[in-house]
Every structure is written in C-alpha cells, then in structure tokens.
Amino acid sequence: MVHISDGVLAEWLWGGGWAVTAIILAYALSKMKTEDVPRLSVITAAVFVSSLIHLSIGPTSVHFILNGFAGVMLGILAYPCIFVALVLQCFLFGHGGVTTIGINTVNMGVPALVAYLIFRAGTGLDIRPETKSVASLFGAIAGGVGVVLALLFLAVELITTGEEFIETTVLVMSTHVPIIAVEAIFTGVIVGFIATVEPELFGKK
C-alpha cells in the first residue's frame, strides 16, 4: 500500500514528485558510469524479485520494501534503480500508478539516500568481517529509517491532499509498524551476511 495509485493525491503533489525525481535522476545518471549499468540492472532486478516475497505476520501479509537496503548498497545510484523498479512494477503488475511514479520514487528514493548517509556516517564504509556487527547494526537502522521515512512522506502527502484522509493515514501507518521492524531486522541480517561473505561489495557501485 506504500505505492500511491493514480488519482488519490492532489495534482501539485504528484506533479512536484515528477519534478524532484527528474532532478535527482538527472544528477544520479550523470554520476553513473556506463560500465555500472549491467551491475545496477542486475541489482535492481534482485530488489524487484525480493520485493515480491510475502511473509504473513499476524493477520497481515507484508513484503520487503528494500529501499533502505538499496541505499546502503548503492548510495545515490539507488535512486535510478528504485525508479526503474517502480516503473516496471507499475507496468508489469499494476502496482502504484502511472502519474504517481514520480512521487512514489521520491517516497522510496529520498529515504534510501538518507539511509545511505546514516550507514556511511555510522560505519565509515569500513566494512570487514571483523566490523560485521557495526555494519549489521547500522544496516538495521538504515533499513528501519528507510521505511519510517517512506511512511512519513506518504502520511504528509495524504494529509496535505485532504483532511478526510487523516483516519485512513493513521490506519495505514499502524498496519505498517510491523514492516518497520521486519525491514530493520532484514536489512541488518543481510548487511551482516554480506559483510561476512563478500565485504568488498559495499565498495562496488
């Protein structure tokens, strides 16, 4: 439900979403080397496939969002990856909307960048099997923050669109609390795993 469908938000919001996305995307693409393309694409595909996995927790079914994780692994280049993943999700599955691709990318991508900054500040990107627990801890924080911010963005957008959305927003937020924990644990485990198995992947962009 974190993807916003067409027609829900006020047009200045989704219009602004396109503008912000266009700017960050242009910047990220200028930072991207052509030889990064195959690697980023395979990682994007992996994020895409992993986000299809559903886990039932209590009465609800949650799936991984992985924006924090993408940020941790890719830095600024997570933004084009998230954009491509969301476009394909919209066209292949009808998740989210067409006009809202811009704002949905903002909602996922900007928190991913924040998650990256937190992870970088916490670990200094010095990741070795010996520093696994620090990496894991900040991975978890980054993963959690990725979702919290995404939800926060969504909440602000819904409430700005109309007061009538307040109750819904509260409901949506409360059902997503377990996802914050799930995503934090998940990102912590996976970052710890990669730090042990293949720590040099963190340097690879």
Add this chain to the structure above:
Amino acid sequence: MTDKATKAAIHVHNLNYAYPDGTVALEQVSFEIQKGESIALVGPNGAGKSTLILHLNGILHSNKSRGAVKILGEPIDPKKVHKMPRKIGIVFQDPDDMLFMPLLFDDVAFGPINLGFAKTEVNRRVKESLERVGLAGYETRVSHHLSGGEKKRAAIATVLSMNPEIIAMDEPTANLDPKSRAELIEILKGLKNEGKTLIIITHDVNAIPELAERVIVLNKTVVADGTTREVFADTEMLLAAGLEVPTIMQFFEVLQAFGYPCDVLPLSLEDAVRNLTQTIENGSGHVHLHIHKHTHSEVNSSRNKHQHHR
C-alpha cells in the same frame, strides 16, 4: 618467428593471477596453441580454467599478467578489449550470462553491431550464425523461453556472429540431455573441421577424443600438456588432478585382462569399432577371450587404478 604463418594463435608465458582477496588462481601458466588446433582444457573445479580463458581477451588482467598473453602474435592491451572479438570469442558457461538482450536477434547481433558492421551484414551474420547452431528462424524468440540446450547453442551463435579466429568455450556440454549434448558436439566438430582454433574447457572426458587432439591439464598451473592419448595414458596424474579417462578406455583395459590383444587402447567409440574390426580380421573372423588364473586380479587392479575412492 615473426613470420605471420608461424605465429601461434595463443601464446601464454608465465601467467600469474591472484583474486583480490589474495587467493592464487593461476601460477606460472605457460602454453602455446597453434592456429587450427583444437585443445581440451581440463582440470578439477577451482583449478582456474575459467579464470584462464578470461585472460585470453584481456577481460581479467593484473600487473602480474602484463605481456603474458599474446593472441595471434600480439600482446593483449586491456584497454582494447572491445577490439578482441575479431580475434577471439568466448562462450561463457552459463548461457544466461551471454543472452542479456530481450530478443535472440539482438543478442546475436550485439557483437557484429559493436564491431561496426553495416545493417545488411549484421542481418546476414545473425541468420548464418543461427543456422550454424541449428536455430534457424529463432531471431524473434525471447531468450528466457528457450530450453537449456537451445540457450547453450544460442550462446555459441552470439560468438560465431563475430566470426573470430579463435573460440574459447567454458563447459559447452555441461548440464545437457544426451540429445542436446550430441547436437552440441556435432556443432563443435563442425567448427573444428572448418579450421577454427578451439579451446574447450570440459569435464566430459568421453567427448574429448572426438573434439580435441590435444589436452592441457590445469590445476592452477599446467600439470600436463600433450596429445589426447599421452594425457589419458597417465592415469596417476589424471587421478591426482581429480579427473578420469574415457569409459571406453577403461573397458578395453578390462578386455585385455580377458585376453583381448590390444596394444593401443581405443579412446572413443569410433576408435573401438576400428580396433575390434581389425582384431577380428586379424584373427580370421574371431576374437578369443578367456579366463585364466590371473584374470580377475587383473580386472580388479585395472579397475582400482581408475577409482577415486581407493
């Protein structure tokens, strides 16, 4: 040796390579392959075979490898990897790594387009390459819908379309059903007869006699290098390298214990047929086999010789 005709297709001299984590993958590897030769590169898992062929077009390189590899007489310049496909094409082990475009046409056309050929030439090459691997008319097929055997052949077509003089292949017959395997071997034989220089990584020892006249055994360094027959005669070395000789050779060794007269063990089924025909003709229409006192101990020792779990 500067004469063009005598230039080796592949010349490797003291090639060393270590992975970023320091693990040594290749150590003082040296060998030379002449134009038109077809060689099998064998060795246990983790012996550095795949790493070696990635050095042959400069994809993998390090300070230690500078100048160690010459292709058609010229040392490899890692900055000019994109010029290498005219000389040497590499068929990767997993065809999914090679078929990265949505459509088979685009995958096969990828190389020729990069080499700067005109549209009509690209189309011609795609058509011809697909025909050569038995996939005529597959241009508009989507890669992920192909069967395992078709994918393997398609991956070869993506290299044939660049028409390189040398083709290196990483386990072309692995993971294939018997029919697909047979089809693939036919394709490789065709390339060999055409005069292409082939270097084939394989664990499929029963296919080697048909495909290669020479075998290089690699285990981080070159352990053995000789004609197929020479290499297969050294059972001890093969076992130490975790390999084995073709089943047909083992079988004729057993036949010898039963009194079958055979000086040179056949390597392949065709060899065996020839050998049997000759033996029967020499024996005026018969082959005599018998059991004597030592037969069973000879059979056992022959079989033990080839066992990995002694």
Add this chain to the structure above:
Amino acid sequence: MISEIDRYASLSSPIHRWDPRFRLVSIFTLIFSVVLLYNLQLVIIGMIFAVILTCTSKIPFSFVLARMKLVFIFVIPFFIIIPFTIIGTGVEIASFSGITLSYRGIEYVLFAAMIVLKALTAVMLIFPMIGTSRMDITIKALEGLHLPNKLVQMFAFTYRYIFVLDDEFMRTDRALAARGFKKRGNMYTLTTVSKAIAMLFVKSYERADRVFYAMRSKGYTGTIATLHEFHARKQDWVNTAVVIGFALLLQVAATSDTFIATRGFI
C-alpha cells in the same frame, strides 16, 4: 511467477500496428488527462474511451481485469472506512453500534468512486499502451523517444534479469521447502528468508560481473545500438491526433459549466 504484460503482443489490431513511440506518448498523455479530471461524468467518459481502446487492441478482457483487481486492494482501503468515521452534519441515514453513516458519507462515496474509476482507467490504459508490443520493442521505443541511453539500458537489462533471478529465487525457495522449511510469522522465518535473499544478492553481483564480462567479450563499449527502426506512417499520426485530441477535449470540457467539478466534497 511473473506474469508478462506483453503476452498478447503478437495479436494484430490497429493499436498493435500503431508506432510504439506515438502510442506511448499518446496514451501516456491520455492517462494524465483522465487523472487530472475532477468530475465523475467526465471520468466515466474517459473510462468508456479506455474500454474502447482496450477492446480495439483485442487483448482479452479477463487478462485486463485480473490486473485491475489490484487497484481495489490498493485504493479501496483508503475509502472504505471513511464514510463511517466522518461525523456529518447532514441527515443521519443509518447507525450501527455507535458508527453513524451520514449524508456526507454518501457524498463521500461518490467522491471515492470517482477516484477509484480514475485509478482503474489508468491501469486499464496500460494494456493498450504497453501490452500491444513486445517489451523489447517498447524499450526501443523509449530510446526512439530520446530517453537517456543509460536509463533505457537499465530498463532492458533489468527486465531481462527479473526473469532469471525469479527462477533463481524459486529454486532457493524450493530448496528451503525440500528441507522442511515453512514460512511462518516468526523471527526464524524472517532471518532465514533474509539470508536467502542475501545470498540472492551476492549471487546477483557475481552474475552482474559475468554479464559485464560477456558484454565486453562481445565488443561492448558503453552504448547499446540496435537495428530496430521505427517508421511513422500517416495512420500513426491520425491515431495520435485522435487520442491526444480526446485527452485535450476532456480538459476543455472540465472547464465548462456543463460538468460540475466534485473536487473534494467538503
């Protein structure tokens, strides 16, 4: 398994024959136009046009409907509780166990219906837009529309490797199941699935390296050139004029007094 949006790309219809570059731009514009509407009647007219386009494309409606069900899952929860929670000033219609359904609630249902119809129309239009040519042609059309080359390449490769990795993950999933693993809502499940995904990522990086090696072995220097060429015909321009014309007409109509805007209901 990932369903393929381009399953019916090989059909023959006027939409299929429409130059994908023109088709993408036209229907994309139409989607934006419908989403910008704020009156129920016009949205319904837009939806009818979308249905006509989809029927013209000959894509089976069952295929389209399967996808549209998702819209309900995503959008309906936004609205279903609101009519009950809003304490209206209007006439009380019904009341169950303390929850009051008011006249304003009914008004709200109409507003919600409009939004749901907009979302449905947008999803439906994806089918004539994307589902009428193979995904690779669509991606080439993006190139033809001068999107940044790096972005177009990312679409092409990502699309290709989604299927490869989906298979790979399915194998991991089966391997887990074969050893008695069952997904439950507990910590063990979470860490196990996390590690399986972590492995998928590590393998993906390795795969990415190999793909890049394979590309370089085939002479890749950074740009992907393909041979596909698009040629716009007169009919392509006509189709484009009709669809974009309709999209503009909707916007003009929205400014007239005939249609009452229901922007918000407050």
